Amino acid sequence: MILESKKNGALPLVSLNHISRLCRSLEKSLNFYQNVLGFYQIKRPQSFNFNGAWLFNYGIGIHLLQAEDPDSMPKITEINPKDNHISFQCDSVISVEKKLKEMSVPYVHRRVEEEGIFVDQLFIHDPDGFMIEICNCENIPVIPLEPIRVCKRVTLI
Template sequence: MASHSSPLPVVSLNHVSLLCSSVQDSVKFYHQVLGFEPIKRPSSFNFEGAWLYNYGVSIHLLQRDSEPQVLPKSSEINPKGNHISFQCADIGIVRKRLEEMGIKYVAAVVAEGGIMVDQLFFHDPDCYMIEICDCHKIPIVPLSSALLLKPQQSCVRGNWNYKRYHSFAGYVAKDTKDDEILKDQRTV
């Protein structure tokens, strides 16, 4: 791959696309379990599918053709496998709701510098792995000053919209919703 001085001008994650054995079953799962709402999909598509939206991202579900196509096969829940991760406000409530819905899950804990992050992993109807976590507890700390964003750029983390601001000592993360400083200055 050729080396370029700057990355592509990407601004955000738009959607995740998943191949399904039953679009109807997957719509029901993503709506009832994760709160995604069905949205209008372009009528020009000549294949079955559905679009859902919530949390600033879309999930595009595509009906698998009758021809064999690759779908996840393992019923084993392996936290090290490919997965989609969602932020939650209360991991205890999520755990209780998964149990009430009869959804099998695997729990994991990540410890970093005295911070404990809880993770719950489970499968959708086609064995795509989903993670629910309280990962907001771990601060985003750049490994180099190149990762600091310019003041006009933002990144979405959970339900908060952060902007990074340069400072002599490091950076601060500022909540653009209510203008309250969320993180103290950090040395980079």
């Protein structure tokens, strides 16, 4: 389902394409995004004159860029659910939590309740301290606060 804004002047966007992350160590970040989050590396334009990697899965891309001065990057250690983050939907928070324990990945578990609907959230950090949420957020319905037009996305084969 795609929601179209009725606001005049809004950009005609289609979807999220990618996020870009600066890394202290491209190698450590590649390992994390591939082996913990399940992304796979894809071809990156060879014309770039800086070190990086492109990853893809779940319909989005993550572009990892090697920082020119890794030591100047802020060091974040505390997992704070109110910090900037990206969020991934999962089928089973229990299964993800079990896997995080097996991989010794530190996490914080939070539970949100809205009108009898529960959402479980797991918050982790990537190797550079960027926070990632894994949740069952689809439990909460998307309820627009203003009138919108709903369009069905058609996939042509």
